[in-house]
Amino acid sequence: MTPEGEALLLEAGRELGLDLSSALPRFAQLQRALLAGNAQLNLTALTSERDIILKHFIDSLTCGVDGWLPAGAQIVDLGTGAGFPTLPLAITRPDVRFLAVDATRKKIEYVGRTAAELQLHNVQVLAGRAETLGRSPEHRERYGRVVTRAVAALPILAELGLPLLEIGGLLIAQKGPLAGEELEAGASAAEVLGGEVFHVKHFELPVLQDARSLVVLRKVRATPPQYPRREGVPNKQPLFWSRAMQQVDAGGKPMKTANR
Numbered sequence: 737m738t739p740e741g742e743a744l745l746l747e748a749g750r751e752l753g754l755d756l757s758s759a760l761p762r763f764a765q766l767q768r769a770l771l772a773g774n775a776q777l778n779l780t781a782l783t784s785e786r787d788i789i790l791k792h793f794i795d796s797l798t799c800g801v802d803g804w805l806p807a808g809a810q811i812v813d814l815g816t817g818a819g820f821p822t823l824p825l826a827i828t829r830p831d832v833r834f835l836a837v838d839a840t841r842k843k844i845e846y847v848g849r850t851a852a853e854l855q856l857h858n859v860q861v862l863a864g865r866a867e868t869l870g871r872s873p874e875h876r877e878r879y880g881r882v883v884t885r886a887v888a889a890l891p892i893l894a895e896l897g898l899p900l901l902e903i904g905g906l907l908i909a910q911k912g913p914l915a916g917e918e919l920e921a922g923a924s925a926a927e928v929l930g931g932e933v934f935h936v937k938h939f940e941l942p943v944l945q946d947a948r949s950l951v952v953l954r955k956v957r958a959t960p961p962q963y964p965r966r967e968g969v970p971n972k973q974p975l976f977w978s979r980a981m982q983q984v985d986a987g988g989k990p991m992k993t994a995n996r
C-alpha cells in the first residue's frame with residue numbers, strides 16, 4: 737500500500753470513529769492478496785488502490801461501528817465473495833468470530849488462504865449455499881449475527897439469513913441506496929420468516945459520500961420449517977418481490993438480483 741493509500745485508510749477510518757493505525761500492515765497484506773488472487777480468480781472489478789480501500793475495506797467496516805457486533809459474537813458472513821465484510825472486520829475485531837460462507841468454492845478457498853496468511857485466527861470458512869445451511873440442524877438457528885454485503889434484495893436475504901439466527905439474533909444487511917419497495921417487501925418477508933425490521937440507517941460512505949444503507953432484521957420467533965426453500969428458489973421466486981421491482985442495469989435490462 738502506498739503512503740497515500742495508508743493516509744486515505746486512516747482518514748476514512750477516522751470518519752467512522754476507528755483508529756486503524758495498528759491495522760495498516762494487515763490491510764496492506766490484504767490488498768496484496770486481493771490483487772494477486774484477482775489475477776487468477778476474477779474476485780473483484782475494483783482494482784485501484786482508492787477503490788479497494790474505500791469501497792471494499794472501509795465499506796466493509798461500516799457494519800461494525802454502531803455496536804451491532806458485540807464481543808464474543810459468532811457471525812456468519814453470508815455470500816462473502818472475496819471476503820467482504822469478513823476480512824476487514826476480522827482484522828479490526830479479534831474479539832468476534834466469523835464464519836465466511838459462499839456458494840463458490842474457489843472464492844472460499846481464497847478467503848481461507850488469505851485469513852491464514854494474515855493470521856486471522858477468528859475466521860473460519862465454509863463452501864456451501866445458505867439454503868442448505870439453513871436447513872441443516874448444525875447451522876439452523878445457531879448464530880447470533882448474520883452479516884451480508886451486496887448479495888441480494890432484502891426479501892431474499894431475509895429468507896437466506898433469518899433461518900440461521902437464534903431467537904433475538906440480528907441480520908445486518910449492507911446495502912446501497914434502498915428503495916421503499918424493497919424495504920416493504922423485506923419487512924413482509926421477514927414477518928413470514930420469524931423476523932422483523934429492527935433498524936434502518938441511511939448514511940454516506942466516508943470520503944466518497946456514496947449513499948449506503950444498513951438494514952437490521954431481528955429474529956423474533958422460529959422460522960417455519962418450509963423455509964428456506966430449496967436451492968435457488970429464494971432468488972428465482974423472492975417472497976413479496978416481483979422481478980419487475982428488481983433493479984435494472986444501465987441499459988434498462990433487469991439485473992439478476994438487486995444486489996445493492
Ligand SMILES: C[S@@+](CC[C@H](N)C(=O)[O-])C[C@H]1O[C@@H](n2cnc3c(N)ncnc32)[C@H](O)[C@@H]1O
Nearest residue numbers: 815816817820838839840864865866885886887
Ligand atoms: C456480489 S458478490 C458479493 C460478495 C461480497 N459479499 C462483497 O461484498 O464483495 C455475492 C456473493 O454471494 C454469493 N451467494 C449468492 N447467493 C448465495 C447463496 N444462496 N448461498 C451462498 N452464497 C451465495 C455468490 O457466490 C457471490 O460470491
